[in-house]
Amino acid sequence: MSKASPKAAGPPDTLPTSPEALPAPPAGSDPREITRRLSKLRDQIRHHEYQYYVLDAPEISDADFDVLMRELKRIEADWPDLITADSPTQRVGGKPLNGFDKVAHSRPMLSLDNVNSEEELREWDRRVRELAGAQEISYVCEYKLDGLSMALHYGAGSSAGAAGADKSAHLLRALTRGDGTIGEDVTSNVRTIRSVPLSISAKKLAAAKLPIDFEVRGEVVMPAAAFLRWNEEREAAGMAPAANPRNAAAGTIRTLEPNIVAQRRLDFYAYFALKANGDTLFSDQGTALDALTAAGFRVNPHRESIHDFERLLQFIASAEERRATLGYEIDGVVIKVGSTALQQRMGYTGRAPRWAVAYKFSARSAVTRVEDIRIQVGRTGKLTPVAVLSPVAIGGITVARATLHNADEIARLGLEIGDFVTVERGGDVIPKVVEVLARKADDDHPRRAFQFPTHCPVCGSEIVRAEGEADHRCVNIDCPARLRESLLHFAARNVMNIEGLGEAVVTQLFERGMVKSLADVYALDEPALLSLERIGAKTAQALLAQVARSKSAPLNRVLFGLGIRFIGERTAQLLAEEFGSIDALMTASQAELEQVNEVGPRVSQAIREFFDERKNVKLIERLRQTGLTLTAERRKKSSQLEGLTLVLTGTLPTLSREDAKARIEAAGGRVATSVSKKTNYVVAGEDAGSKLDKAHSLDVKVIDEAALLSMLAVSSSAS
Numbered sequence: 001m002s003k004a005s006p007k008a009a010g011p012p013d014t015l016p017t018s019p020e021a022l023p024a025p026p027a028g029s030d031p032r033e034i035t036r037r038l039s040k041l042r043d044q045i046r047h048h049e050y051q052y053y054v055l056d057a058p059e060i061s062d063a064d065f066d067v068l069m070r071e072l073k074r075i076e077a078d079w080p081d082l083i084t085a086d087s088p089t090q091r092v093g094g095k096p097l098n099g100f101d102k103v104a105h106s107r108p109m110l111s112l113d114n115v116n117s118e119e120e121l122r123e124w125d126r127r128v129r130e131l132a133g134a135q136e137i138s139y140v141c142e143y144k145l146d147g148l149s150m151a152l153h154y155g156a157g158s159s160a161g162a163a164g165a166d167k168s169a170h171l172l173r174a175l176t177r178g179d180g181t182i183g184e185d186v187t188s189n190v191r192t193i194r195s196v197p198l199s200i201s202a203k204k205l206a207a208a209k210l211p212i213d214f215e216v217r218g219e220v221v222m223p224a225a226a227f228l229r230w231n232e233e234r235e236a237a238g239m240a241p242a243a244n245p246r247n248a249a250a251g252t253i254r255t256l257e258p259n260i261v262a263q264r265r266l267d268f269y270a271y272f273a274l275k276a277n278g279d280t281l282f283s284d285q286g287t288a289l290d291a292l293t294a295a296g297f298r299v300n301p302h303r304e305s306i307h308d309f310e311r312l313l314q315f316i317a318s319a320e321e322r323r324a325t326l327g328y329e330i331d332g333v334v335i336k337v338g339s340t341a342l343q344q345r346m347g348y349t350g351r352a353p354r355w356a357v358a359y360k361f362s363a364r365s366a367v368t369r370v371e372d373i374r375i376q377v378g379r380t381g382k383l384t385p386v387a388v389l390s391p392v393a394i395g396g397i398t399v400a401r402a403t404l405h406n407a408d409e410i411a412r413l414g415l416e417i418g419d420f421v422t423v424e425r426g427g428d429v430i431p432k433v434v435e436v437l438a439r440k441a442d443d444d445h446p447r448r449a450f451q452f453p454t455h456c457p458v459c460g461s462e463i464v465r466a467e468g469e470a471d472h473r474c475v476n477i478d479c480p481a482r483l484r485e486s487l488l489h490f491a492a493r494n495v496m497n498i499e500g501l502g503e504a505v506v507t508q509l510f511e512r513g514m515v516k517s518l519a520d521v522y523a524l525d526e527p528a529l530l531s532l533e534r535i536g537a538k539t540a541q542a543l544l545a546q547v548a549r550s551k552s553a554p555l556n557r558v559l560f561g562l563g564i565r566f567i568g569e570r571t572a573q574l575l576a577e578e579f580g581s582i583d584a585l586m587t588a589s590q591a592e593l594e595q596v597n598e599v600g601p602r603v604s605q606a607i608r609e610f611f612d613e614r615k616n617v618k619l620i621e622r623l624r625q626t627g628l629t630l631t632a633e634r635r636k637k638s639s640q641l642e643g644l645t646l647v648l649t650g651t652l653p654t655l656s657r658e659d660a661k662a663r664i665e666a667a668g669g670r671v672a673t674s675v676s677k678k679t680n681y682v683v684a685g686e687d688a689g690s691k692l693d694k695a696h697s698l699d700v701k702v703i704d705e706a707a708l709l710s711m712l713a714v715s716s717s718a719s
């Protein structure tokens, strides 16, 4: 980031440019006033981010928040030199990463010893009390979050504003656990986690009694809602769902595109505060957690200081009870000796502290028999084998079915009907069969191999398995099972959101032949609905109101709802923004479709195939007649540099000339070859020559590559 030189930071009216070519000037033009406005806006935005992302208690609407954010982005675009690394606009950097640096931890990130039963916990408690001698023990109990541990380093940093007036602590570095001694620097990715403060004001530091240099350790998790959403998208895109939120979070943190990380909605919970050199900061773990809370970190509210053993057991029991409804995964309870002096006295065994232990919940798996294997037909025609189980309780829920994914998986498991299997249930994921147990000699339960059907069990059509694909599909696009699933998808909350159009109603509608196409839903009337079981006048009217309301769902939802292969929520959004209408999309060539970010040959082919099908064209026509929204506002082309003329000179540190030019033009700017009074900015790199001198003599604003990238980032990350 370039420092704001007096000239570069000068008011816009000193720029030799036509006023109409510039974006609306910021309030006032006195640089000091602008600095004040920027800092006020940033503080306000930080406060609202904290309310929303840490406390889950927003004070203003999303729209009002956007107004603040837009103003900040606008001013920063006019004053790129005043952009700071901890500005709320700077969470997502523009560039993909090349890899992660390896960095040593201030002190090793250890793991914990586990106990699995009350007896083992009692034994641990006894040892702790023995080591403590006469000293009274107080434990701090916390939930054991199931994510990946992370160390965040804060300090004054290099961006300590003008004349070191900035006494706030800045996020300098985020390290994964790695092998415990050396972690990976994933700062750019962690910056996108909105509950991670990019900076902490001097006031908050004082309130928390934190020095300016310190380290926070905690857990990065993917909340259940984010995990579900992501898995739905993966599935819509024809990818296997991630096994659990922990893998999803770990995989996300290691992607090289901070942009993608930002979309995954990860969260961070703090549970340790250390000095920069790795020493403990507070005299007690409870105090440390309170301090982290005061500093603005998200700290799990489910924590308690406990003296006696019975209360420990109660804490564990209540955690296990709450587990299913927390909205994030926990796999146990961590019990820590509160006093840090005592912790130090107790010390460590090889890899784990003696002063803490993890009480792990029992595994969420069980053994049961596979009674049958049935085939389910999904909305894309995919045939999924499902094991029908002898019902068994896993983590308080009765499980009677488990997915077997596909024919290859059955072969891999070596599964036959009648076998005993281990079934696992992780998070909100559908239970799955993980292994087949060896057959006991005296088990004479009948057993038979499963034959994958050659024809669709619902409509009798042929089944195909495409080259290189693991899945079998029913080829009949009118297969009632596909239609039923398609309608359920169409009506789902994140699609057309037709409340009341669930399994029970949809099944009846199909069984009675009342619905044969998605469009038929819009022809339903009250008498028709009243003929269904368990539907009274009130329910029928409510459902019809929902159906009517869904007509105004935006185009991206309609597109997602059509169930085109590989078109998930996000791709649908991109397509709607890019093409602006279903008509434009329907007539687009594969090459045109592939102009859209994230659309490759596989996706473009699926879209073409869908719209080349006469039946689907008819469906769209019928949907149009019922009054569905089939147009959308096209995304304005990135326009942050609209109307601006830039001149490039010298060698830029990372961008080639062509790259820089392409990016500027993509953002609506123009690249000129010589500097004149009409030039708005000169982007100067190493060994800049006469153009730079000319810029100075004409008083044209000079910026460096970092400032250019910031301006571009502001435009491309516009919400």
Ligand code: IVH
Binding pocket: 109, 110, 111, 112, 142, 143, 144, 145, 146, 147, 148, 149, 219, 271, 334, 353, 356, 358
């Ligand atoms: S304390 C030396 N507290 O569990 C102390 N860990 O098996 C180690 N974890 O690597 C960490 N929630 O990733 C601690 N409230 C919590 C935790 C927690 C989850 C994870 C952490 C650690 C693993 C240890």
